[in-house]
Amino acid sequence: MTKWHDYFQKQGTAPPWPYPVDYEKEYEIETDILVIGGGIAGCWAAISAARKGVRVALVEKGDTIRSGSGGPGCDHWCQCPANPHSKVDPDEWAKVMADNPGTMSELPKGAPKCSYGNGIGAQITCRENYDTLLEMEQMGGQIRDINDEYVGAEGRYDDTKFMFSPRTNPNHQTDLVLRVWGTNFKPALKRECQRLGVNIFDRVMVTGLLTEGGIQGARVIGAMGFNNRTGEFMIFRSKAVVLSAAGDFYMWMLDTEHAGCRQFRSRTATGDGLAMTWKAGAEHVLMERTIPLMLGTGYKHNWYGGAGDASYENLQLIDANGKKLPWPVQGWQDGGAMAPPPKVRESIRQGILKGEWALPFYGDFPAMPDIERNVTWNLMLGQESTTQIITSTYERAGFDPSRHLLQNYAFIEGETHSQWRTARGGGPVIDWDLKSTLDGLYVAGEQLYSHGDHSFAASTGRYAGRKAADYSRQVPESKISRDQVAQEKARIYAPIKRTSGIEWKELNAAIARTMQYFCSEFKTERLLNMGLDAMKEIEEVFVPRLYALDPHKLMRSIEDLSMLAHGQMVFSASLARKASSASLNFYRIDYPEVDPPAWNKYVTIRLENGKAISGELPVNYWGDMKANYEAHNRDYAGIYKGK
Amino acid sequence: MAQIKISALPNLTTPNTPVIFNPDICLGCNTCVNVCQIDVFIPNPDKGSPPIILHPDECWYCGCCVNDCLHPGAISFNWPLQQRGSWKDKITGKVMRDTV
Known part of the structure; x- marks a missing residue:
């Protein structure tokens, strides 16, 4: 017996809510x-x-x-220029990160200047994430090949036992991204x-x-x-x-x-x-x-479970007839690039149509040297986020990377991106x-x-x-506003006061549909305003019908309200930017010019008395990154010394 | 032929069985209930029995419930059919799928 239905059928009643519920407390x-x-x-x-x-x-x-x-885990400790083997200067690399936020897995050389990175976050990362990693080790996180499992693997340093990834590392020019055993972090x-x-x-x-x-x-x-x-x-x-x-x-x-x-x-x-x-x-x-979410139509397998993406380093992709594809192998020559450049991608597409390449594609694990295959399968895929369970269930089912080619899912669903999107990277100034x-x-x-x-x-x-x-330490304690508390309680507990109406899934879908219709590939003033109106309607007409039967469903309901607010932010900001931008993945049909210099700035938005107020900030508003970081961190003590 | 009595139940969500418990091994310790960040499970009212899968439709297939289980074999992962991996033997060319 595992499912709720099984329990219900056996007991003739639903299981009682297992936790004491008290909305008044x-x-x-x-x-x-x-x-x-x-x-x-x-x-x-x-x-x-x-x-x-x-x-x-x-x-x-x-x-x-x-x-x-x-x-669940982590296999790459990215952008770590302060590590002892790094061949790049942390302050210089921070500038690269700030200027190329969307292209960090590709080569910085010749990459388009797209900006809109977070220069402050990049500087902090470059200066302090090695210290952070060493503290992780102090706490018990494994960051080195201490058990000598991967002696001889490319990118492993025998003195420190650090292992480096080919990511952003063409021919070992940077040694910036460490391979780590993050499932215990x-x-x-x-x-x-x-x-x-x-x-x-x-x-x-x-x-x-x-x-x-x-x-x-x-x-x-x-x-x-x-x-x-x-x-x-x-x-x-x-x-x-x-x-x-x-x-x-x-x-x-x-x-x-x-x-x-x-x-x-x-x-x-x-x-x-x-x-x-x-x-x-x-x-x-x-x-x-916002960016199209390529997983939207299909499976997590497309990415984590399909050979060739993210952690599948040094893996050659081949077609169904065993012919090598002109696809980066995420290796030392291509600096860990995960996908071919647009021109090569188009040539593969044309090749598929002409029969030059046969679908589906596969990852050729058997062709890899044993040590590199072990690193990719056991360390990278075994330690990265949700892939540990993918590789273990593959093995349970009989997959053996020394003999088997793992399917890749590129192109197999066609090339047209769906408009399943995700908001990407917005946040407070x-x-x-x-x-x-x-x-x-x-x-x-x-x-x-x-x-x-x-x-x-x-x-x-x-x-x-x-x-x-x-x-x-510098501020006094303050008194909370009981009115603010009362208003919040009224807002969040409203759904449990109803026993019928609209439940959280239906509302989530309604929000999603509004985003898909009005904030997708085609953006115009009219569509964006219609989207904003539709969100307002959901808020005023349908949210008052939202109901939740238990605290868990109440959480999902309040999450819907978060998404509703977030959607309104996306529409408001989209209306405020009257220009297209490649690096923001933002194309307005009524303002088709892409990245005009006058719009090379941040659009800001905030809420004031129920209205969205927009403004602007210059790109690189953080000023000289090195100088400002140092001015603000004179007392920084490095890694934690006490224990 | 004798009539049989069955319940009128709503459809199951799809997918609905992200994991399978083995009641012979599972002690109902609820470690999986606690590590799951989205409360896919609730403890079984019958103490010592495997947890109940209450919110399978919210599972994000992170695998922590299986990876962190203290009793190997008590809980195993069960990928939805459309998520099953596929591969091919390099020498024989035989195409295989996860059919466990």
Whole structure:
């Protein structure tokens, strides 16, 4: 007996809700630092703040042990120029990262200058993510080949036992990306939080920020939320808040039943943080950037399970007749490039039509030298995020990489991208302390208009935690607004007061459909305004019919409301940018000129009295990255010395 | 022929069985319930029995429930049919699929 249906049939009744439910119960927690989101960035923020001796509360929707996108594992510690084998200068590499945020897996040489990276986050990553990695090792994370499993593998240094990936590393010119054993990182982070006395609140969804006097745009003094198993209300009063919540990966997902198979991110990644910062009045950038989600039509197998993507390093792709494809092997010659350039891709497409290449394509594991095959299959795929379970079930089913060719899914579904999209990289504007435009609110990880990478999340989390801790010593305690609490309670508990109407899946699909219709390949003023109107209609007409039968469904319902707010941000920002942009994947039919110099700037948006106010910021608004980093970090002590 | 009694049940979600428990090995320790970040499972009211799969449609197939299980064999992964891997023997050319 495993499924609910089995239980029902056997017992003749549904299982009782296993947790005590009390929507009336209210807890008030006082702390110095509140960290929202217990993923990689959040754990690191909590740890670095706690090491400064302040009180820290960490709030997580799931359980910190494996939550977040980096919970299951990590195989690449990317962009680590301060490591002892690196051949590039950290400050120089930070500039490359800031200028090429979307092309980090390709060669920097000759890459188009597209900007819109996060220069502050890039500088922090380049200066501090090696220190962060060494601290990871102190906590028990494996970052070297200590058991000598891969002696002789290309990219392995015998003195340090560090192993490097070919990614961004043509012919070993950089040695920037380390191969790591990341499946033990997340449990180690949770253990360290516990050791340092961080007060962890698992299974709690934060729904709104508390501001001084309950005023939009005022100092952030805590947050509110509820336990998604018990329904109990939680009030967190703090001197500073670090926001390290997830991005939004379900806003375009019409099919809620297969969504998990079609996504890199768990169901919990619904952009709640952005909905909160929007409502609190913070300034945001890059909310107009969205990208087609290539997994949308099909399977996680396309990416993680289909030979040739992400972690499938040094693997040659061949066609169904065994002919080598002109496809990068993610190897040392091509610097780990994951896909062919557009011209080569088009020539392969034409070749398929003419019968030159036969589908499907395969990854030729048997052709790899034994040691490199072991590294790719056991270390990279075995340690990366959700691939460990893929490789283990393949093996269980009889797959043997020394004998078998693994199917690749490129081209097999055709070449037209669906309009399943994902918002990509927008977030609050931050300064050199990673502080948002609201006092008391710091930001780290994915919501930091980043490219969403593990080492970026770790190092910015670690940085935001220590900055927030410093700030918390300078500010007095504040009084929360009971009106603001009452309003939030009325908002979030409304769905449990109803027993019929519209449930969260239907609402999610309605939001997704609106995004697909009005914010997709074809963008015009009219379509975007229609989208905004449709979102408004959902909010005013259908949200009041939303119902939830238990605290879990209540969480999913409130996540819908996050997506609704996020969608409105996307439409507002898209309306404000009256130009097309290749690097933002943003094409307006009514403003067809691509990347005109006058629009080479950030469009900012914030909410004021119910209206979206747009503004602008110059690209590279952070100034001289090296000088500013140093000016703001004179007291930085390097890696953690105490134990 | 005797009539049989069956329940009127709504359709299952699709997919609906991301994992299969082995009740002979599973002790109902609920480690999988706790590591799952999206609460796919709830503890079984019958203590010591395998958890109940309550929200299979929310599974993102991260595998942590299986990877972190303390009792090997108690829980095994069950990819939805459309997710099953496919490969080919390099020498014989025989195409195979995960049919476990």
